[in-house]
Amino acid sequence: MSKISEITTTFFAYLKRPDLYPELRRKIWKNIFNRSSGLRGKEEAELWCKNLAVSEKDFIQNILKIDFVPFENIFGKEYNDALSAQEKAPIKMGGAGSLSVIYYINEYAKAQNSIETGVAYGWSSFAALASLVKRNGTLYSSDMPYILQNQSEDFVGCVIPQQYKRNWKLFRFADKESLPRIFEKQDSFDVVHYDSDKTYDGRMWAYRILWDKLKKGGVFMSDDVGDNAAFKDYCEQNNRKVHIIEFDGKYAGVIIKE
Template sequence: MSEVSRVLKTFIAYMKRPDLYPELGRKIIKNTLNRKNAFKGKEKTGSWAQSKAVSQHEAVQHLFGADTASFRSLYADILTEAAKKERECPVKMGGAGALEMIYFACEYTQANNVVETGVAYGWSSLAALLSLKKRGGTLYSSDMPYLAQDGDQYVGCVVPEDLKGFWKLFRFADRESLPKIFADRTAFDVVHYDSDKSYNGRFWAYQELYKHLRKGGVFISDDIGDNSAYQDFCEKNNIDSVVVEFEGKYVGIFIK
């Protein structure tokens, strides 16, 4: 599909969904007037992240006192089946991410309530749900419909049926989903951000999510090297964040 065809298909899909009009307006502004803002501070944060970066194994051991290898051995069959479902999915939606970090964050906090933004195949959702199931907890997820790819039915496709009873999925942009989620649950044990990559979108969501993270809870954000939103947020709130280098990208994580 050409770029013009993709944009046109996305626009038509938005027009059929009045509930998504607010996000359509934000996207138009972001991709025209605020285009440069998406990468604000990228070079600064790239240097900052590189100077602090450790491996996922080191971060999990340091923060949670756990060995990442145990996750892969404990859930080998489930992860193998999930990988098979991803391969069979006709829509491309992104990689698995730092699953061990998410799982052990939930284990460390003995999480009963987790909120994430961004679902795609559902790898991060799977990692959180494997822990939440032990305590009968709930994962709240915010994820925009895949309007240009006809991919809605595949969102979360790697999550097994027996885990879906512990999952509440809100199919809107973060600015619409998060208020709905916070109306249902006001405090969370773990926060995982992996949605809007723009500076403004990140900074707004970080502030909202941080307010609803309990003291002692864990905050995780993927792709923090895209711009300086995460670094600026941490500096504004005097947060000493751990930075993890994972598959050529940076993930930020701290305990509140």
């Protein structure tokens, strides 16, 4: 698809979705005035991550002080069912980060209420819920549909085991609309996992708000923090003690709220 026809198709896809008009306005603004926000400071961020990074196993054992057994080994049957559900889905969506880190930060925080942004197939939701259901806790998720894929909404969360879904509340808007709606239902969280709008400005906006909603002793996680300098700048500006975890050639950032 050429750039012009992609822009036109995206624009008309948004027009069919009044609930996403605020996001359409922001996208138009960003594309005219702020095009560099996705990759701002990528080189320095990658170097910073590389210098700090540890493996998921080291993070879980040395920082969380929990014996590491890979998530896929603990939940083998559910994991294989999830892989089949993903294979059957007719559309392609964003992939998973470290399921073990997501599962174990929920275990560490003995989470009762967790919030995540960005669901897609639902791998991260599956990992968080695997811990939350033990305490009958709740996962609040914000996810905006893939606007160019008609059926995408039917497959959001398709890998989440059916028996976990009663502990899951999904808000299908852009974060700027979803988060206020979520906070009306639940105002503080034990775990935050950010994996949606990866632009510099999108992250900065959400990090500040989500941090304030995180309880003391809770855990804050953001995926793909090497993509631009937002997480690095946020941590430096606010003096946060950060852990960087390398997984599958990408970096996740974790902060424990003291």
